[in-house]
Amino acid sequence: GESVGLHLPTLSVQEGDNSIINCAYSNSASDYFIWYKQESGKGPQFIIDIRSNMDKRQGQRVTVLLNKTVKHLSLQIAATQPGDSAVYFCAENMGNTDKLIFGTGTRLQVFP
């Protein structure tokens, strides 16, 4: 089916370092992108979103970058903490269909 990001890589970072999680999306007509965090046994939790008319948006310790030219989205987490360990998913809103399509995610492991 439709998908954003085809792999489930694992990113291991040391506590206090910055993390960068990447995502490639498929539909150039998508106008809204979201990052979710999913901890084990829980549903995905909204982190941050960005509209297609922006290329950067910052939240608390997180920054999302959007490069529409290459259809690439990234999530930067500053000063990564053990509580950031989770699977991170990017999702795109498929423009005129209003569907939210998710990728397979990236597992972030934070070690002391």
Next chain:
Amino acid sequence: GAGVSQSPSNKVTEKGKDVELRCDPISGHTALYWYRQSLGQGLEFLIYFQGNSAPDKSGLPSDRFSAERTGGSVSTLTIQRTQQEDSAVYLCASSLVPGGVEAFFGQGTRLTVV
């Protein structure tokens, strides 16, 4: 309630039986999504409801799957004649406006078909 509520949280069923999964969205949220998540995988889109519009059923994997949303609130996902490959976590999300803007997820229903 304060969030999206799904029930049951766990369901074990025998192959061939029908199951119903329930989702109570956040009050006032007009958009409702169902997703399926297999172990270690991403979220597979199943169906999307928006207000009184016809639902987008393009993600339903077979005609054994159906969903309805009564009164624009509670939704039920029904799987008929369950198969082992239906085993997964079924997640529901709702959002205040179309397009999944700040969609909030429930905890999911873990379905195991034996």
